[in-house]
Amino acid sequence: MSGRQRQVVLDRPGAYRIADTEPAEPGPGEVRVRVFAAGICGSDRELYDGTRHADYVRYPVVPGHEWSGTVEAVGDGVDPALAGRRTVGEGFRNCQVCERCRRGDTSLCGGGYDETGFTRPGAFADTLVLPARLLHPLGPDADLRAAALLEPAAVVASAALTARALPGERVAVVGAGTLGLLAVQFLAASSPAELLVVDPRLGRAEEALAFGATEVRSPDALGALTGRYDLVVETAGAPRSAVDSVALARRGGRAVLTGLPEPGCAGLDPIGLAMNQLTVHSVFGAPSAAWSYAVRAFSSGLLDPAPLITHEFTLEEYADAIALVGSGDPGVGKVLLRP
Structure with a gap:
C-alpha cells in the first residue's frame, strides 16, 4: 500500500x-x-x-x-x-x-x-x-x-482516420471547443487548401488560426460557403451543428460527426443526403488504433x-x-x- x-x-x-x-x-x-x-x-x-x-x-x-x-x-x-x-x-x-x-x-x-x-x-x-x-x-x-x-485527442484522431483528408482539399471544422481545436491541428497536418472553423464564439474560434485554420465564421454567417467543402468534421454537439456540417459539404463530399447532442436536435434530411450523394460517418469514442495515432502525434510534436x-x-x-x-x-x- x-x-x-x-x-x-x-x-x-x-x-x-x-x-x-x-x-x-x-x-x-x-x-x-x-x-x-x-x-x-x-x-x-x-x-x-x-x-x-x-x-x-x-x-x-x-x-x-x-x-x-x-x-x-x-x-x-x-x-x-x-x-x-x-x-x-x-x-x-x-x-x-x-x-x-x-x-x-x-x-x-x-x-x-x-x-x-x-x-x-x-x-x-x-x-x-x-x-x-x-x-x-x-x-x-x-x-x-x-x-x-490525449483522450479527446484520440476521439479526434478517430475522426481524422475516418475522414482520410487529402492534401489540397477544402476542409471545415464545426465547433471550436477542445475537440474542434484538436481537430484543426490534425487536419492542418494534411495541408488543406482551406481550413474553415465555425463557432458562434468568434473569439474562441480565432484561437484556431494559430493551429492552421485559414478562416473563422459564425454559423449564421456561412452564406455562399454552403456546399463548398470536400470534408467537414463536426465537433460541437449543438442542436443544429450536424445540419450545418452537412450543408457545408459539397456534392459527393464527406462529413464526420463527433459531437453528442441532446435529444431533440435537428435531424438530417435524407433526401438531401441522397441527392447530393454525401458520405456521413459518426464517431463514438476512440478505438485502440486512434489512441496509438494520437499518442504518436503528441510524442512527435505534431499535436500540442x-x-x-x-x-x-x-x-x-x-x-x-x-x-x-x-x-x-x-x-x-x-x-x-x-x-
Missing part, C-alpha cells in the same frame, strides 16, 4: 463527497497509476447533472475518463518495467473477443458498455487502477499536463494540447470546476483537476 488516497465520489446526481480510502491494489494484469491531471468534459457535467443516459453510468461513481499519470504499481503478469513510466490509457474496458473487438473497433465492443469514469472508478482521485493492456506509455520527458488531453488548458483545480474544488464546465463562458477552455 502507498498510504491513504482521496477520490471524488458522485453518489447520485448533484451529491458528491471527497472520500479518504486505501488505494486499490492492482490485480493480475492490472496497474495502479498515480494521477497527475484529469480533464473535465461535457459528459462529466452530465454525470453531475444527472442527464447522462442511464445505460452509460453506474452511481455511485468516481468520475474522470481523461487523465495522465505515472505507473506506481503493477499486478501479477505485468511487465515490471512499466513501473515509473509516464502514461495515458484507454477508457473502454473492451472484451477483446467479440466480433467488433476482433476487427479493431474496440470502442464498439459488443460485450456491453463499460468505461473508466462512468461504470468503473475514474481519475478524479489520487490513483487509478486499470488493465495494463489499456495503457499507452509516454516518453520520460512527456508533458503530463498536456497529456491529460497545452494551449487549450485554461483552468486548473484541486480535487477539493471539484464543484467549482464542474460549475465552470458548460457555463457558457467563452473564456473557458479545457478544465483540469490536479490531485
Whole structure:
C-alpha cells in the first residue's frame, strides 16, 4: 500500500463527497497509476447533472475518463518495467473477443458498455487502477499536463482516420471547443487548401488560426460557403451543428460527426443526403488504433494540447470546476483537476 488516497465520489446526481480510502491494489494484469491531471468534459457535467443516459453510468461513481499519470504499481503478469513510466490509457474496458473487438473497433465492443469514469472508478482521485493492456506509455520527458488531453485527442484522431483528408482539399471544422481545436491541428497536418472553423464564439474560434485554420465564421454567417467543402468534421454537439456540417459539404463530399447532442436536435434530411450523394460517418469514442495515432502525434510534436488548458483545480474544488464546465463562458477552455 502507498498510504491513504482521496477520490471524488458522485453518489447520485448533484451529491458528491471527497472520500479518504486505501488505494486499490492492482490485480493480475492490472496497474495502479498515480494521477497527475484529469480533464473535465461535457459528459462529466452530465454525470453531475444527472442527464447522462442511464445505460452509460453506474452511481455511485468516481468520475474522470481523461487523465495522465505515472505507473506506481503493477499486478501479477505485468511487465515490471512499466513501473515509473509516464502514461495515458484507454477508457473502454473492451472484451477483446467479440466480433467488433476482433476487427479493431474496440470502442464498439459488443460485450456491453463499460468505461473508466462512468461504470468503473475514474481519475478524479489520487490513483487509478486499470488493465495494463489499456495503457499507452509516454516518453520520460512527456508533458503530463498536456497529456491529460490525449483522450479527446484520440476521439479526434478517430475522426481524422475516418475522414482520410487529402492534401489540397477544402476542409471545415464545426465547433471550436477542445475537440474542434484538436481537430484543426490534425487536419492542418494534411495541408488543406482551406481550413474553415465555425463557432458562434468568434473569439474562441480565432484561437484556431494559430493551429492552421485559414478562416473563422459564425454559423449564421456561412452564406455562399454552403456546399463548398470536400470534408467537414463536426465537433460541437449543438442542436443544429450536424445540419450545418452537412450543408457545408459539397456534392459527393464527406462529413464526420463527433459531437453528442441532446435529444431533440435537428435531424438530417435524407433526401438531401441522397441527392447530393454525401458520405456521413459518426464517431463514438476512440478505438485502440486512434489512441496509438494520437499518442504518436503528441510524442512527435505534431499535436500540442497545452494551449487549450485554461483552468486548473484541486480535487477539493471539484464543484467549482464542474460549475465552470458548460457555463457558457467563452473564456473557458479545457478544465483540469490536479490531485
